[in-house]
Amino acid sequence: MEKTIKVGMADLKVTKSPKVLTTLGLGSCVGVALYDRETKIIGLAHIMLPNSTQIKNNANKAKFADTAIDILLKEMIGMGTNKSRLVAKIAGGAQMFSFGSNNDMMKIGYRNVVATKEVLKSFNIPLLAEDTGGNHGRTIEVYGCTGKLLVKTIGYGVKEI
């Protein structure tokens, strides 16, 4: 079986060590990784929008910060994790294009990051690390064995958080 599992845009996956979860080319979207260091269960969601309640077309729960984290949590608990042990790391939320105008859509990356942090807080999940903002894309990998989050970029190097 493949060791690395790919999470698409507006998608989420849950697995455990030694597997690795990855999502490619995060721009304004945010990758939310949850980790339980005892059972080594990991979950990763690739969210696109901050809030499902503000959008009519909200059938895909993995698309929104609020509903995606909720499902991630439920699936991880279903696999045997304890909510109190969960910690989070997030990456993404960049602003790929810059305009002088006051186009609200341009700040969507920032809004996604803010919403993600609020949702994590409401579930009492501590945010251990983040690599967010800026104006570049990110590919991330979450490792089940250690819980480390690897961030790869084009022209901005590779970092581990």
Next chain:
Amino acid sequence: MFNVEDLNHLHLDVLREIGNIGAGNAATALALMIHKKIDMEVPMVKILEFEEVAKILGGEESVVAGIYFDVQGDVTGNIMFLLDTSSSKVLTGMLMGREDYSKELDEMDRSALQEIGNILSGSYISSLSTLTGLNLVLSVPSLCIDMAGAILSVPAIQFGQVSDKVLLIETKLQDGNNLVKANFFLIPNADSFRILLKNLGVDN
């Protein structure tokens, strides 16, 4: 609420025709600038899932150039013009009058790329404006060269509020053996699509 999936064959034909006229104007403008004959294929209009779009461009992590515009006026929204790395090099190479199209892009090329995006998108918008009788104004371009997935997240998020699919217009320009594949995303805001189609006489 308008849904991209609701577009029928007639709608797509009209959008393709606009794409055709726009690309024709763009190819003429480009040919005049570089004093060369440019061939153009009939554009393809496609409705795709986000992930399929990334695949067309060589996968989420392949490096592409995106040029993004704000559209204001009777219809509001955005236009994105996308080129894969080889097309970017061919286009700037043509414009700079190079013999070899393999050179990596420098600051001058980036600026040239923005200008090409401006000309092509401007041609597209002006044909759309002429055909619909709508007043459409294009902002200054914003260029970003990065992972396809990251650049595509911008139109995907905008479409994502109303649909899980995107409307893509693919144009192929050719100078001898050098092929340039230019992809346009037309991203009207929620009700603007309806206004567009109505003014084109294909919707009521």
